[in-house]
Amino acid sequence: MKFKVKSAQDWWAGWMFVAFGLFFIVVALGTPEFIDKIVGARLIPGYQMGSSVRMGPAYFPVVLGGLLVFLGLLVILDSIVEEGPDVPKFHFRPLIFIGLSSLAFAYLLKPLGLALASVALVFISAYGGHEFKWKEVAVMSVVLVIFSVLVFVEALALPFPICPDFINSCPIR
Amino acid sequence: MEGIFGNLAIGFIEVFKLQAVTMWGMTVQHVPFNIIMCLIGCLLGTLIGVLPGIGPVATIAMLLPVTFNLSPIAALIMLAGIYYGAQYGGSTTAILVNIPGESSSVVTCLDGYQMARQGRAGPALATAAIGSFFAGCVSTLVVAMFAPPLAEVALKFGPAEYFSLMVLGLVAAVVLAHGSLIKAIAMVILGLLLGLVGTDVNSGVLRFAFGISELADGIGFVTVAMGMFGICEIIANLEQKEHREIFTSKVGKLMPSMEDWKRMIAPVIRGTVLGSALGILPGGGALLASFGAYTLEKKVSKYSHEFGKGAIEGVAAPESANNAGAQTSFIPLLTLGIPSNAVMALMIGAMMIQGIAPGPQVMTERPQLFWGMICSMWVGNLMLVILNLPLIGMWIKLLTVPYRYLYPSILLFMAIGVFSISNQPFDCFLMACFGLLGYVCVKLGCEPAPLILGFILGPLMEENLRRAMLLSRGDPFVFVSPSKPISLGFLVASAILLVIIAMPALRKKREEVFVEET
Numbered sequence: 095m096k097f098k099v100k101s102a103q104d105w106w107a108g109w110m111f112v113a114f115g116l117f118f119i120v121v122a123l124g125t126p127e128f129i130d131k132i133v134g135a136r137l138i139p140g141y142q143m144g145s146s147v148r149m150g151p152a153y154f155p156v157v158l159g160g161l162l163v164f165l166g167l168l169v170i171l172d173s174i175v176e177e178g179p180d181v182p183k184f185h186f187r188p189l190i191f192i193g194l195s196s197l198a199f200a201y202l203l204k205p206l207g208l209a210l211a212s213v214a215l216v217f218i219s220a221y222g223g224h225e226f227k228w229k230e231v232a233v234m235s236v237v238l239v240i241f242s243v244l245v246f247v248e249a250l251a252l253p254f255p256i257c258p259d260f261i262n263s264c265p266i267r
Numbered sequence: 268m269e270g271i272f273g274n275l276a277i278g279f280i281e282v283f284k285l286q287a288v289t290m291w292g293m294t295v296q297h298v299p300f301n302i303i304m305c306l307i308g309c310l311l312g313t314l315i316g317v318l319p320g321i322g323p324v325a326t327i328a329m330l331l332p333v334t335f336n337l338s339p340i341a342a343l344i345m346l347a348g349i350y351y352g353a354q355y356g357g358s359t360t361a362i363l364v365n366i367p368g369e370s371s372s373v374v375t376c377l378d379g380y381q382m383a384r385q386g387r388a389g390p391a392l393a394t395a396a397i398g399s400f401f402a403g404c405v406s407t408l409v410v411a412m413f414a415p416p417l418a419e420v421a422l423k424f425g426p427a428e429y430f431s432l433m434v435l436g437l438v439a440a441v442v443l444a445h446g447s448l449i450k451a452i453a454m455v456i457l458g459l460l461l462g463l464v465g466t467d468v469n470s471g472v473l474r475f476a477f478g479i480s481e482l483a484d485g486i487g488f489v490t491v492a493m494g495m496f497g498i499c500e501i502i503a504n505l506e507q508k509e510h511r512e513i514f515t516s517k518v519g520k521l522m523p524s525m526e527d528w529k530r531m532i533a534p535v536i537r538g539t540v541l542g543s544a545l546g547i548l549p550g551g552g553a554l555l556a557s558f559g560a561y562t563l564e565k566k567v568s569k570y571s572h573e574f575g576k577g578a579i580e581g582v583a584a585p586e587s588a589n590n591a592g593a594q595t596s597f598i599p600l601l602t603l604g605i606p607s608n609a610v611m612a613l614m615i616g617a618m619m620i621q622g623i624a625p626g627p628q629v630m631t632e633r634p635q636l637f638w639g640m641i642c643s644m645w646v647g648n649l650m651l652v653i654l655n656l657p658l659i660g661m662w663i664k665l666l667t668v669p670y671r672y673l674y675p676s677i678l679l680f681m682a683i684g685v686f687s688i689s690n691q692p693f694d695c696f697l698m699a700c701f702g703l704l705g706y707v708c709v710k711l712g713c714e715p716a717p718l719i720l721g722f723i724l725g726p727l728m729e730e731n732l733r734r735a736m737l738l739s740r741g742d743p744f745v746f747v748s749p750s751k752p753i754s755l756g757f758l759v760a761s762a763i764l765l766v767i768i769a770m771p772a773l774r775k776k777r778e779e780v781f782v783e784e785t
Contacts, residue, residue: 107711111453118460121475141472147741151467151474154729158460165453182710188505193699199682200695216675223671238679252687
């Protein structure tokens with residue numbers, strides 16, 4: 095069988111839906127028996143299907159997952175039949191640095207306090223942009239730290255530590 | 268009629284209520300707290316709505332955590348204020364920078380920007396504000412009139428009716444969204460599935476959690492919204508080099524001339540009527556309203572040759588229509604508990620966080636909340652007109668702030684907000700994941716908005732499906748049986764919508780309409 099993908103965008107979108115649909119079905123139903131036999135253990139236990147009168151936890155997800163797979167296949171079919179756009183270029187620099195900066199903030203907040211975590215977020219995210227000027231970013235991070243301490247910790251009373259754990263006598267607490 | 272005014276009185280009393288407020292350890296008596304929250308909401312909404320590249324959905328998602336510690340009524344009043352503030356800010360950027368701050372002010376760009384180029388930015392902004400205010404007044408009355416009878420009908424709905432209604436709502440939302448129909452439906456289903464993550468209410472089984480204890484309560488709604496809209500928008504904006512052309516030098520005098528006033532009146536009224544009607548439809552709301560109003564005005568106006576070249580009608584009609592539509596789209600939310608677009612989905616999320624189950628019972632059980640919110644819409648609109656016209660100079664200054672200063676700040680506020688939900692780093696991790704998912708979806712031509720709608724409705728739909736099937740002893744035809752005409756009607760309507768939209772001729776037409784938009 096020979097065919098050409100006429101719309102790369104639809105082609106990949108279709109496979110994404112199929113993958114998501116299969117994922118939810120497999121997790122809900124558990125791994126098929128023959129795979130369990132090969133591995134020798136029950137990989138994913140799955141949930142109870144129930145009947146249409148008393149639906150188990152697996153019922154609705156399996157129906158929806160099936161629908162999603164079906165729609166995904168339709169989109170794939172469409173991508174072979176009808177012309178469509180290509181997938182636009184991925185820009186990895188902002189993607190990686192924006193993602194990284196929010197992770198850094200999240201995992202630094204408790205050990206290092208709000209001030210340092212915010213500085214980390216501002217620096218990493220600013221590095222993902224087009225221009226990166228040390229001075230500008232430094233000033234911006236100081237302003238933002240003061241603002242967020244005043245607004246979020248003082249005014250809105252969010253339970254965030256401000257200073258790092260290891261400094262015992264924090265001037266602002 | 269008397270009933271309406273009685274109810275509105277309840278609302279206004281609630282909005283202007285004086286209460287004791289404790290802040291920084293000090294308690295102050297007799298503070299009109301709700302009205303202050305409305306004011307802050309309007310200002311914050313406009314402030315962020317004016318910043319290019321942040322739509323109302325991201326704005327509301329970002330500011331949701333600010334409302335966590337407020338009382339439910341103050342929180343909802345503030346969020347509503349943020350919503351129309353953001354809309355107002357969106358039209359300001361549309362007129363001055365030719366960047367629609369949000370999808371419903373896309374058409375405002377066409378004539379508003381042209382007016383600004385001709386040195387008539389002032390009257391254009393004033394027209395948008397005045398049109399919006401008029402529309403806001405009328406549609407507040409429409410909400411007050413239509414919500415009670417609709418809620419009464421909705422109180423009689425059983426699980427089957429609710430399930431079918433949700434199907435109709437989702438189908439309508441998808442049909443009116445732009446882009447590929449199949450992909451949009453697939454996104455809804457993906458959203459429904461993601462909404463099922465967490466503990467199953469009926470059996471107590473932990474679903475799709477993979478041993479992660481943070482997922483026991485499900486994926487946080489704010490987390491999804493911030494990831495799919497906030498993070499994703501930032502990344503998308505960083506792809507392009509900054510280029511903006513702003514007519515900041517002078518806005519000129521604000522007041523429209525006598526002739527402008529004359530030309531404005533009819534379009535504003537037509538826009539308001541059309542917008543109010545379209546806003547009630549599921550999936551309708553502000554976007555459809557503004558497009559409809561512009562097209563209508565172009566057909567009936569005697570100045571139709573001026574459209575696209577700076578006709579004041581082209582600003583007045585869509586701006587009043589989108590404001591009217593934005594307000595009447597609260598009707599399905601408040602009476603049925605069904606969101607008609609992504610913003611309303613956020614409002615439902617906010618209500619749930621405040622411990623209010625959205626639905627017809629809100630009006631009877633918490634009349635103060637219900638009517639207070641409706642009255643606050645009117646007050647908020649008034650505030651926008653009074654405050655924003657003099658403040659326009661400040662908003663314009665904001666437009667000149669480079670994006671490289673803006674996005675780290677936005678990102679920081681989002682991260683703080685998401686972290687504060689459960690005080691766990693895991694939510695921020697999830698937000699980053701949804702940012703990635705959102706980015707991939709956008710690249711693959713899939714709109715994230717339907718996913719949010721599905722996400723909110725997922726658990727509700729499953730619950731109602733289960734109940735309906737239990738009551739009918741597993742008979743799947745309960746949804747279409749003649750004994751349930753309402754449910755049957757909803758499903759037939761959704762089927763008709765799908766068939767109509769799938770017909771080749773109409774499909775072409777639909778694509779054309781949305782091509783014009785982008």
